[in-house]
Amino acid sequence: MPLATIIALVGLAEALKSGGVLPMYVPAPSQLVTAVAQTPSLLTENLGPTVRRASAGYAIAAFCTIVAASLAVTVQRLYGFVYNFSVTMHSVPIIATAPLLALWIGTGEPLQITIAALACQFPMVVGAIQGLQAADARQRELMEILSATKLQTLRYLLLPSALPYMIAGFKIAAPTAVLGAITGEWAGADRGIGAMMLYALSSFNTPALWLAILITGFLAAIGYGFWALVESVVTVSSNNVELAE
């Protein structure tokens, strides 16, 4: 059904374009295909770097989130610090931090990775902190009765019960990592979907610009879809869980 909808929409766009209804800056889908066919380097040179930067930033953000959120819920004093840092970084527009970061660390790949990480950290941190607090009071008392250390409590109780929340956060964060990488590429990069957008814009290459938009959406959807899949697998096994009778 979704496939049929897409085919129908593509067909409609194609028909409207050939009927002369659409303006010149909206290309027909077939024009996008020809754009790629004529210059395959558009995809081969730009897709890889963006995927690499977005994934690297995402992975770094995920790692830092798990460490920081674990610290925040274990050491009470760090809780406010972690949460406030995350919220502050999230409220400053990435488009404003990007040039500043470019001055500090240059316009190389570390910049795009950093911006991707900053762009996607917030939902991850919120999900992780909320999830790490999800264990109920009885379960915590059980860990106390077993004389579990803080690390053991984290491993045997807090992290497993945080998993559904974390996956939800990671899922929402995936598309923003792609957007972050692209924003980072605007701040200065030779290759990448973001760079491709800038080139296309300055040379009035509308098909290439539209291609960039489509690819961005596609990448974001893949990241989101991956976690949605993981979520469905994980939550099947913990479905119908009743903690109390």
Place this chain on the structure above:
Amino acid sequence: MSRDILVDQVGMVFQGRGEPVIALEKVDMHVQAGSFASIIGPSGCGKSTLLRLIAGLMKPFAGSVTLGGESPSAARRDRGLGFVFQSPTLMPWRTVRENVELPQDIMGRKDRRAESERAAALIELVGLKGFENALPHELSGGMQQRAAIARALVLKPDVLLLDEPFGALDEITRQRMNLELLRIWAESGTSALLVTHSIAEAVFMSDKVYVMSARPGRITSVIDVDLPRPRKLDDMRTPAFFDCVNRVRDGLFGRESPVDHTVPQQIEA
């Protein structure tokens, strides 16, 4: 091996928003090593608080709690304490076997094979053989609570604390679980302390019943139950059982005319 439970002049005060609430006042208890005791009382009399103090989950405001001469937290570190909550409190992502083995995972393993055998034997003892690999949500409430009991016993604790473990179960399942619990307790040889709402349950299970009153929570009477062990459901029909039940009832609700409960002596001519 087992430990005495000694509660000495324990008081507990909760500082709420208004006046401080006296939850427990001068509570004394002495549960003999290897015996079974119950605490019974109305809701809000502080019996769960008392159990948490004995488990060392809270520190008493006054007085002291010792388990075999040690503080509760020291006893916990010595694997001396098993606790069964009102709800099963199983980890929903762990199988029955993994839940029962959780205390072993946390306390550290020495002999993995002997420990798995111990867990397997307990799972069989509580009647969950064949469900080792089931997840908690696949079990009924009674089965979940049985897994929780196996978990509480897996480290061979010297003291077993039970906070209304069968409160959520229906009467029929509850009777059966009580019988099983007595059997398991007798085999394990631990001291057991049960918090309950049910007079019959308290008498049926225990060597000693502590009756509590509320506001402030204190122990108003202690009833010794001298029924023979092992106990059978038929014991609940005997006059001796009813006598104990009545004494607990009197302790809970008072009685207008005091009755002499001592066994009638031979009247001397």
